[in-house]
Amino acid sequence: MKNRVPFNRRQFIKGVGATAVLLQLPVWQSCKPTIYKGILSADNQFVINNVLQILFPSKPGPDIYDIKVEKHLNNYLTDPLIDPDEQQFIINGIGWIRETAQEKFENDFLLLSRKQQEKLIKFILSKPWGENWVSKLLTILFEAMLLDPVYGINTHEIGWRFLHHVPGKPRPENYNKYPEILQRKNENIIITDLKQL
Amino acid sequence: MKLSDKIFDVCVVGSGAGAGPVIYELSKAxxxxxxxxxxxxxxxxxxxxxxxxATRRSVYTPNLKDEPQVIEDLNEQGNWEARSTYETGRDFWNGNCVGGSSNFMSGYFARFKPVDFKLLSTYGEIKGANIADWPIDYYDLEPYYEKVERIVGISGKVIKHRFAEPRSTPDFPYPPLQENIVSKWIDQAAKSLGVQTIPMPRAILSQKKGDRNACYYSNFCGSYGCSSDAKGSSRVSxxxxxxxxxxCAVIPNAKVYHLETNGKFTVKKAWYYNAIGQKQYIKAKIFVVAAQAVETSRLLLMSKNKEFEQGLANNNKQVGKNLIFSAGGVGGGDLYYDDLSPDIARELARPGVFVNRTVQDYYELTDPDTGKKIKGGTVDFLFEHANPVSKAIRQKWNDKGxxxxGETLKKHLKNYFTGLRKLKFEIFVDWLPTDNCFVSLDCNIKDKWNDPVARIRVGYHPHDLKVAGIISEKAKQILSKIGARNVYAGISGAPPNNLQAGGCRFGNDPATSVLDKYCKAHEVNNLYITDGSFMPTGGSLTYTWTIYANSFRVADVIKSVL
Known part of the structure; x- marks a missing residue:
């Protein structure tokens, strides 16, 4: 059974800006973020960390650094099994929130006060793209907090301890975690004996 | 000798619940x-x-970009709207691996009842539904239900009740699994409402069987592969x-794309892509297809040959028609630990042990509109799955949508995870077969091998919602009686991806069915279909036990003709 929340590819588009985004018109290029070898640029990482801190403040429970959400986000953005459109949507959202900061406060997001950043998030939640973008970020936060620490996240099971979650056993190990387990999809074999397995 | 030079007795396409019994029986023979x-x-x-x-990435299922399907839904304007699953993320795949989705099932097992084999003659026609009696009756299948209990391994306890199925053995071969304290609460609440509860049989071993160990109550069963082999997957059992x-030889990563015939209505070769994308073939005397309902129909429709211009076994244009699902609705309620003493709360919170309760008193109902008897359905009770990420995701949205x-979210998560346990119910009614639920090939979208993908129209009959609505009210009463808060129910015609059947129904008339009563294609000399595709109607229960049982039955037929 799948528990993944269905997304709508059409919701990746930012309303009136859709055409501009799709056609890469210059109006967007001034604040269009870039990825360097799967890692966000320093300023964009700063933007998204600020957004994540507002979505997931330090109290109560673990903060975004405890659960290593930055690492998980970067894994997510380079994961071959995550749809490139979903990955691009996360990136586009950074550009859009910076664009919206310019429109609302005539300032770069990087230079806004925390109060202004909070107002901005409240504002974008009234927009379909903003609501969908924040929803995606929350999913990434939940994954970082509640997936197995074998993935380098949820440090010392801090997320599980916060929510009193008891993991099932056996826990994943390096050889059978994702993506290592996908290697079995490439095996060109014929099994005629259980001893082969 | 090259594999392609060899002529096997039987080539089986697929390895899940519909395939396993044929593989097992014929290899042993x-x-x-x-x-x-x-x-x-x-x-x-x-x-x-x-x-x-298990659930966050497409590991046990294909990547939707590589292998999309197309779902046709009725839109708000009343028109059928087709959209790729790659576009919507609405994944219709199940376990794609040796053993198929039986590896990941929860193993809630139920026999169909005698009435399920003769729905049309018992309750009559329903306008807009293509209801048909089965060409076999319950007693034809009973010995095979029993065989599944023994060989696959089913645990449970037989209780006498109004709709109990006749049995050739007094009880299950394995005793019931351990239960949570909530099971007794359900029993007591139901009894006070005049309703009888039944222990839910499970295809999970409560005791060791050969190489397979007993269930160790991991708390992560459905959606997960079993680590003790207690679950009765086709693979291990x-x-x-x-x-x-x-x-027996198993070739994993072998995607069959064409069944070639010889011009004399006989399949000679199964063509497949191997793990590195090369086209290969297998020759056999008999071919058995069990790729799960949607993909079985797709393979037949893709297998166009000189004598089958519209797809294999489809000269009467029946392949893909009358697809059905096992569904009806879901509901639940919250049991708060603060409402209980600390000791009882600890018992309720105990992970791993099962709820395992079902109610079948509603298998026949009185239609409130006409006063006539109508077929009803069943209710299964279960806890919310323990998957923490999925659980958290469901808490993203407040009551206002x-x-x-921020802090609100974190406090809510803390309260939800630590303050209560959600008890759910699932309703199963007959998903009536209609002209608006079928499989065809999409004209535009291709998969990674450049083959046309399945296009699935998922219409439902309004009668299904009416029946599910009646049952959901009764189920809600049981939860309220237990003391659950926030009791809700959602009745839906949305099909579950994992409980699919039909598309190649069996029957005596080739004009209205694809398969004969032995599940051999009417139009093909050596083609059998043994997944859930054969079902003309689907009972008001989950399918897997019946799929296993029918596959054992067909295995006997194949043995008799080889």
Missing amino acids: GYKVVVLEKGPWYRTKDFSKDEMT LIHEALKTGN NLRY
Whole structure:
């Protein structure tokens, strides 16, 4: 059974800006973020960390650094099994929130006060793209907090301890975690004996 | 000798619940069997309780970009709207690996009842529904239901009740699994409402069986591969045993795309892509297809030959028609630990042990509109799945439909995870077959091998919602009686991706059915279909036990003709 929340590819588009985004018109290029070898640029990482801190403040429970959400986000953005459109949507959202900061406060997001950043998030939640973008970020936060620490996240099971979650056993190990387990999809074999397995 | 030079007795396409019994029986009988499975072979040690692998990424299922399907839904304007699953993320795939989705089932098992084999003659026609009696009756299948209990392994306890199925043995071969304290509460609440509860049989071993260990109550069963082999997957309960005979070969990562005939209505070769994308073929005397309902119909429709211009076994244009699902609705309620003493709350919170309760008193109902008897359905009770990420995701939105975030979100998560346990119910009614639920080939969208993908129209009959609505009110009463808060129910015609059947229904008339009563294609000399595709109607229960049982029945038929 799948528990993944269905997304709508059409919701990746930012309303009136859709055409501009799709056609890469210059109006967007001034604040269009870039990825360097799967890692966000320093300023964009700063933007998204600020957004994540507002979505997931330090109290109560673990903060975004405890659960290593930055690492998980970067894994997510380079994961071959995550749809490139979903990955691009996360990136586009950074550009859009910076664009919206310019429109609302005539300032770069990087230079806004925390109060202004909070107002901005409240504002974008009234927009379909903003609501969908924040929803995606929350999913990434939940994954970082509640997936197995074998993935380098949820440090010392801090997320599980916060929510009193008891993991099932056996826990994943390096050889059978994702993506290592996908290697079995490439095996060109014929099994005629259980001893082969 | 090259594999392609060999002529096997039987070539089986797929390895899930519909395939396993045929593989097991024919291998044990000394016939040479080859299995072409689209997915890889995951060994028991490959499975862990890792939510990332089990549900967060497409590991056990194909990547939707590589292998989309197309779903046709009725839109708000009343028109059928087709959209790729790659576009919507609405994944219709199930376990693609040796053993198929039986690896990941919860194993809630129920026999169909005698009335399910003769729905039309018992309750009559319903306008807009293509209801048909089965060409066999319950007693034809009963010995095979019993065989599944023994060989696959089903635990449970027989209780006398109004709709109990006749049995050839007094009880299940394995005693019931351990239960949570909530099971007694359900029993007591139902009894006070004049309703009888029944222990839910499970295809999970409560005791060791051969190489397979008993259930160890991991708390992560459905959606996960089993780490003790207690779950009765086709892989461990049947294919492992078949391999021990030396008569069986399994080729994983083998995607069958064409069944070639010889111009004389006989299949000669199954063509497949191997793990590295090369086109290969297997020759056999008999071919058995069990790729799960949607993909079985798709393979037949793709297999156009000189004598089958519209797809294999489809000269009467029946392939893909009358697809059905097992569904009806879901509901639940919250049991708050603060409402209980600390000791009782600890018992309720105990992970791993099962709820295992079902109510079948509603299997026949009185139509409130007409006063006539109508077929009803069943209710199963279960806890919310323990998957933490999925659980958290469901708490993203507040009652007004707004996203929670910040301190509000974290406090809500804390309260939800630590303050209560959600008890749910699932309703199963007959998904009436209609002209608006079928499989065809999409004209535009291709998969990674450049083959046309399945296009699935998922219409439902309004009668299904009416029946589910009646039952949901009764189920809600039981939850309220227990003391659950926030009791709700959602009745829906949305099909579950994992409980699919029909598309190649069996029957006596080739004009209205694809298969004969032995599940051999009317139009093809040596083609059998043994997944859930054969079902003309689907009972008001989950399908898997019946799929297993029917596959054992067909295996006997194939033995008699080989």
